[in-house]
Amino acid sequence: MKFNSLALSKQHASVVFIIATLSLVAFIIEYFLSSSFAQAFIYHRQLITQGEFWRLLSGHLLHTNGYHLLLNLAALLMLLALHNRFYTIKNYTFLFLFCSLFTSIGIYFFDSTLIKYVGLSGVLHGIFVFGALMDINAKDKTGYLLLLGILIKITHEQLYGASAEVSNLIAANVAINAHLWGALGGLIFSLAYLFIFHKKHSSK
8 A cells, every 4th residue: 555655656746857857958958068058948028929939838947047946946846745645647737837827928918027037936836826725625724824925925025026145046036926927827726626626526
């Protein structure tokens, strides 16, 4: 029984490790093989307007420097450890894709000053919200604390801006609106997921 549970957890984690691997490979190509690699895949407002829609997804897998990559991958793995029991290959894939697109589309339509964007941080906020709401649905009170924590973080960023230390570390301005849209994407996905999940189980 324990062996099956372990195997199932590894299966669920496979999507996370694919995302981490793609991010790592993209970083290696950009910084060690081709310095122009990222220019074909970053979120770039004008080029998206011209029809390069793949950037709405691919930009999330790129990073400004090694510190940025390590911070995002550490958060990705931390969320996996924290909420792995709620993930399946299907729900995590759709969660990641939905939050990626929702974040990019949100900043495209509502933040015209953000021309270029890279990184997983917006998506990570959505994944965090999903985990918190799944905790709450599972009657785990820590979910309320996690949800409150991310609400306070996003509100603080919107009112006072991001940490200067983090901006210096990643050598770029922190895209606080990406955090906002990512979290909203996670909220919408989670509510829809819970509605479908409960509807499916109530009909049995």
